[in-house]
Amino acid sequence: MPEQQQPDSESKPVKLTWRQMLFHFALLCICVVLGIFAWYLSRPQSIRFHETKTHEYLTVSVTPEIEISLDQSSLCAVTDYEPLRIEMFRGNVYFDIKKKQPEDFRIKVGETLIEDLGTRFSVRMQKDGTHIISVGQGQVKVHVATGTHLISALEQADFNDFNISKHRMISARDVAPWHSDQKVPY
Known part of the structure; x- marks a missing residue:
């Protein structure tokens, strides 16, 4: 039998x-x-990416009150949590907001923040770094480095990360000429 060891x-x-x-x-x-x-x-982080290829269009209901329509070769990201955030990476996007959002709803284009005060507007990103915002109804606040600018219905402005230029009046047809609801037969 093995011997039990005694504690030292x-x-x-x-x-x-x-x-x-x-x-x-x-x-x-x-x-x-x-x-x-x-x-x-x-x-x-729950983020949905929406992308269109060449000659492809897409309309997405982000919430029951917000629809976005992407032009061809467009890409944007939408967060699934509150407050809702949308970031554009390229292309053209038309926003149709059926009623005012109570929470803080913002769109980011480069370093520029766009705050919705209206119902219908479009943002077009260009390759040279300038972008165009066109408002169909309501108002939109654009926050750039030089300050905050208000764009009202049937107005259009060019912007980049630093300033806004070429603020002008437009017709309803120029808000999102590529959008299916906006196309008028010749």
């Missing part, structure tokens, strides 16, 4: 010094704080 009478119990105790406590606190950050601060 010369072995000493493990003693923790205050420094060791403080070090382990600090590690525990760091782990707890990181766990809390991971739990509360990291909500899952």
